[in-house]
Amino acid sequence: MRSLTAVVVAAVVALAVPAPAAAQEPVTSFDQLSTRLKPGDTIWITDAQGREVKGKIQALAPDALTLRGDGLMTFAARDVSIIRESDGDSLKNGALIGLGVGGGIGVAACVSIVAMDDDDAGWCAAAIGTYSAMGVGIGVGIDALIPGRKRVAYRAPGAPGTTPARLSFAPVITPRTKGVAVSFAF
Secondary structure: OHHHHHHHHHHHHHHHOOOOOOOOOOEOOHHHHHHOOOOOOEEEEEEOOOOEEEEEEEEEOOOEEEEEOOOEEEEEHHHEEEEEEEOOOOOHHHHHHHHHHHHHHHHHHHHHHHHHOOOOHHHHHHHHHHHHHHHHHHHHHHHHHOOOOEEEEEEOOOOOOOOOOEEEEEEEEOOOOEEEEEEEEO
C-alpha cells in the first residue's frame, strides 16, 4: 500500500512541476522571417499605419510578404511594423492535466475503499481507469475552449515597443555621500 501511495505522490509532483518555457525573441530583420514562418502559416500583420490584417502566408521573400486574406495582399518590408503568429496551443496539456486530476480522484477513491475492505482491488483499477478517462475528456474539452495567444514573430526596427524600458542602478560614493543612483528610461 505504501508503494502505491509513493507512486501516486511522485506522479502528482511530476505533473505539478511546470516545464521551463523558452520564449523566442522576435526577429528584427525581414529577411530572417523564413526562419520563423513558412507559407501556409496564419499571421496577423500590423502595417506602418497601425492597421491589422489577418491571413495565410502565400509567399515569403527577403523584402516582401504576400498574404491571402480577403484577397491577395503584398506587403513590402518597409510597410510592415509587426507580425504576430498563433502559438498553436495543442490539446495535449489539457489531456495531461485532466489525466492527472482524474487519476488522482480515482486513486483517492481507491485508497478510501481499500482502507475499508481489502477485497476490492479489481474495483480500484476500474475506478482509476474510469476517472482518468473522464479527466482526459474534460481536460481536452476545457483546453479546446481556451483561445491561443499571438506571439510576435517580427518587429521592425523603430516600431513601437522595440525600445524596451530600462531600469539601472549605480553606486554613488563620495567622501560625504554614499548611496545609489536609480534611473528609469522608456
